[in-house]
Amino acid sequence: MTALRAAFPPGDPAKPFxxxxxxxxxxxxxxxxxxxxxxxxRGFPAPLPWSHRExxxxxxxxxRWKEREEARMPGNAAAAPHLQLVSExxx
Numbered sequence: 292m293t294a295l296r297a298a299f300p301p302g303d304p305a306k307p308f309x310x311x312x313x314x315x316x317x318x319x320x321x322x323x324x325x326x327x328x329x330x331x332x333r334g335f336p337a338p339l340p341w342s343h344r345e346x347x348x349x350x351x352x353x354x355r356w357k358e359r360e361e362a363r364m365p366g367n368a369a370a371a372p373h374l375q376l377v378s379e380x381x382x
Contacts, residue, residue: 304354308339308347317357333360 302316314323336352
């Protein structure tokens with residue numbers, strides 16, 4: 292486990308799994324462990340099945356969930372439809 296922590300910085304998507312420390316870095320929050328129940332109610336990915344002692348998540352699944360949540364936020368330019376002004380005048 293020590294070698295894994297030394298090889299990848301916290302929040303690196305190339306890691307085979309993420310723990311709470313990685314979630315704290317990616318989401319920019321302290322103590323993500325306190326927010327996990329709220330996130331799970333909004334569809335946060337379930338922990339990997341083999342992580343009973345220490346909860347671990349698939350980094351790609353977490354990032355996809357984060358993108359979906361950001362797209363749902365009001366005022367997000369990515370979520371807004373692209374509109375284009377078209378003139379009806381004949382040239």
